[in-house]
Amino acid sequence: MTSFSEQENTATTPHLVHPKYRPDIDGLRAIAVLAVVFFHAFPAWLKGGFIGVDVFFVISGYLISTIIFNSLDKNSFNFLAFYGRRIKRIFPALITVLVSCSMFGWFVLYPDEYSQLGKHLLGGSTFISNFVLWNESGYFDTSAEIKPLLHLWSLGIEEQFYILWPLALWLAWKKHFNALLIITTISLISFFLNIANIHSDPSATFYLPQTRAWELLAGSLLAYINIYRHPLADPQGLSTGGTLRRVLLNPAAKPNEKIIRNTLSTAGTCLIGFGILFITKEHSFPGWWAILPVSGAFFIIAAGPDAWINKNILSSKLFVWFGLISFPLYLWHWPLLAFARIIQSDVPSREARVAAVLAAIALAWLTYRFLERPLRNNQSKLQTPILVVLMASIGVAGFTIFNLAGLPNRNAVKSAEQFNSQFVGPLWKFSQNNTCVDRYKFKEAESYGWWFCITNKDEKPTLLLLGNSYANHLYPGLAANKKINNHTLLSIGACPPNMGIPSDENTETNTTPCSGYRAYHQKLLINSIIEEEKTIKYAILDGLDSQPTDDAIKTIEERISYLESHGIQVIVFAPHIRIKKDLKGCFSRPLKSGPASCDITQQTREKIFNDFKPLIDEISKTHPTVKFFDQNELFCDFLGCSLVRNGMPLFRDEYGHYSEYASAQLATLFVKWAEQHAPEILEE
Structure with missing residues (x-):
């Protein structure tokens, strides 16, 4: 979700080696984000659109791991440069959305709603939203549709991966461990935990990183295969990776290469399409069902930019454009839909939801054009610390809002104090003494x-x-x-x-x-x-x-x-x-x-x-x-x-x-x- 720009070959960041730009990956990201957006706006029409998040996980794992592997191989990996780039990439749009939600909530949310928003501002700014939401989940949880920052759970999982995975690969590289063995082992453990817990504790399985890591690591596995396609690329015993690479994608220019690539791309497209159309919220997800979008994304990326679908559809201007704005679009769309539902206290009309989607697209483009791109090209050394301070300030503000019970003395909601005091949620002060x-x-x-x-x-x-x-x-x-x-x-x-x-x-x-x-x-x-x-x-x-x-x-x-x-x-x-x-x-x-x-x-x-x-x-x-x-x-x-x-x-x-x-x-x-x-x- 957050790494569409990681493919850019940015010469101004000398410590990291970035992969060659692939427009088809932006196109795949467009499919993922549009599936999520239309699922949230029109769930009856696109019942499985939520699997777009799983596609994002594979893309992120692939691009980030490609950067890490290439940089480690050239002895140019730098933690400060890596995390600094993550901050520049993620913080501007996220700060904008978080501040906008807090300001809008000041005027329209009742104290209990604003208090919960404050807690989620804190969770979002510290990238632990998935843990916050898991802690809230249960039969008596507030309806998901009225949590404006609910969607940040996936960003939390990605950022937790970004924090831990570079360190794990760096240690493996320093100690000459087999990276393929590490990826495979962790993936299998994560997938096993996912299957083992999906029925007994579905909320934990959905929200926690240990049961989602295998999806990101699927992308890491593909990055490894693509980089170490030749056994001689790694004298430390990576020939297994080269063999696996040759099984999936024959690197030699043989007559059947086009058939293999198109088969992979077509199979991946069918898997994702089937998941979007037929997986529903009633299925135990992620569980076994998550194999469909994860495998689909894996195959499409593995097919390469020259496969027919990748080259002619995913690389088209429209798909690439949506891919470029996918991160801010993901950030903007859900708060707009959630606030519309909060204000109406019911499912918004179809016209209102269409307007929310169009507004999200417009705001995403404005965010990308006038905020993300300028800041990405700005090489000021003060940019990163300023962004960190701003994000920390949002976290403090969120904690304050939550701790002060949603600031009930705000003029916008003070007149509602009497009747709103009755809305205390299902678990109230009369539960126990x-x-x-x-x-x-x-x-x-x-x-x-x-x-x-x-x-x-x-x-x-x-x-x-x-x-x-x-x-x-x-x-x-x-x-x-x-x-x-x-x-x-x-x-x-x-x-x-x-x-x-x-x-x-x-x-x-x-x-x-x-x-x-x-x-x-x-x-x-x-x-x-x-x-x-x-x-x-x-x-x-x-x-x-x-x-x-x-x-x-x-x-x-x-x-x-x-x-x-x-x-x-x-x-x-x-x-x-x-x-x-x-x-x-x-x-x-x-x-x-x-x-x-x-x-x-x-x-x-x-x-x-x-x-x-x-x-x-x-x-x-x-x-x-x-x-x-x-x-x-x-x-x-x-x-x-x-x-x-x-x-x-x-x-x-x-x-x-x-x-x-x-x-x-x-x-x-x-x-x-x-x-x-x-x-x-x-x-x-």
Whole structure:
């Protein structure tokens, strides 16, 4: 992604030997960047366009390794010159985009959004975005579509490669180690880690360098083969490389050379084309699927500039032009699309996405023409340290923005303070407190990373909130309500209340809120609390499926039987309306024409009730004392239904978790219901 200019033979950098310019590689880079851009703008049209990043990895590995091998052979490799050139190549465009994002975000982003942008500014300026995003990834992560700097993960992997790989090759050269053996060994280890972890930890496999290194090293392998095509080129035992080079590309001018080159180029084009058309986000990627774009790029570069496709298509003026602006185009396109989605709080219109793509192309050309080229030709010794200082300043600014919670006192968003305070994300301050964690030691919690455990008193519980995050979001409202908080409330667990059979569990960890054996351990823990404390009188069950199957009804009935056998009154909360929607769009925002409608139909509520009624009927037959509460009164009244109540959002995130305001409002509605249907719970 970052090394399209590495092919230029720049005589002003005497310490490094640069490869001869190949316009077809710029053309290949054009295909890669356009695939990524159109995938992000129109994912339904180009479902596999994201594999363009993998093509970039191969190109970068090839060009950078070519420079290193040639320079080491001529004893002219210089670390300062190498890294100085990387800085001059990467920093100008990246600084421009980062500064532009921070300035634009100042005026349009709410504090929580601006705080996250600050964290990503820090990650982007230090080239660790892939680690930052990996740390954020998970079921409850903020939607990727509203992270303006999400795309910098790949730049982070490339820069980590640029930092470590020259040092590794330099040491190998100094110690006379076989470079081919090193490339092959590391590639195989990296590929094995990729295959081994793609299902158990897909986020780590996608973002971390050790599972992506093989893609860059595929380019390094090709560079090695091209340079050491003759056994005599390396007296240290590199004849293996020469043999491999002759197997793939016959260097002798024989009649079949053109056929071989065209076959390689055609095969590479077909592999990349197949990947773009048929690989989707649903595939386990990178995994085995990444072989397609990596092999495709490998074959196209190996075919050389004289293959028909390379010479007549990839080397054409249009493709080369897009290749030359590919790096700034990659940097600009995603922030424009992400900010458009943030402002609209929904997928932007097709016209808006087309405009964003055209604007990205224009900005990329301006960046290349008036920033990159002039600075690349400027040989001032102060240029590199100035760029480093500017990048470091962006990192400090990003850390400050993040540390100051997104600067909530900005005039542009101060008027939104009241309703925006409700948007705190899925994991909030009511997830845990020390009183609960200290009282109920849970040894398995460390392996799961998080666990709902919160209570309002350091006493034996009397009211249990049993379920997943949809039970936990009831806690703050009930705990604050004067007619309920005389109880000792305990919200504990992370799985639906009817789960907990080991044979039914998903043994993979960190993929869903109820991954691994979390439900089983939750059930054991809660059962031990019930049996040892002997004080729980009421249990509120929430987080049940709105369309329960017969098996689900059976497991719920079994759970209720257990609770009732211990003298616990069960109250089931019927599932609430869950619409995956960013409620920030329900309110005005700078640069936005007006708030979107957040009304919902009465039929939405009725459908949930009708779908859930078979469970109500079945449980009522076998357990007539169980009571059912319809919490969707929170959304609906005689005027209609809405996701906003009294000018405040009812969800705190896009997953349908109640805001603190909604939790309080629902507690009031529950108390009114309980006065008629369960008055004993208010008299405790």
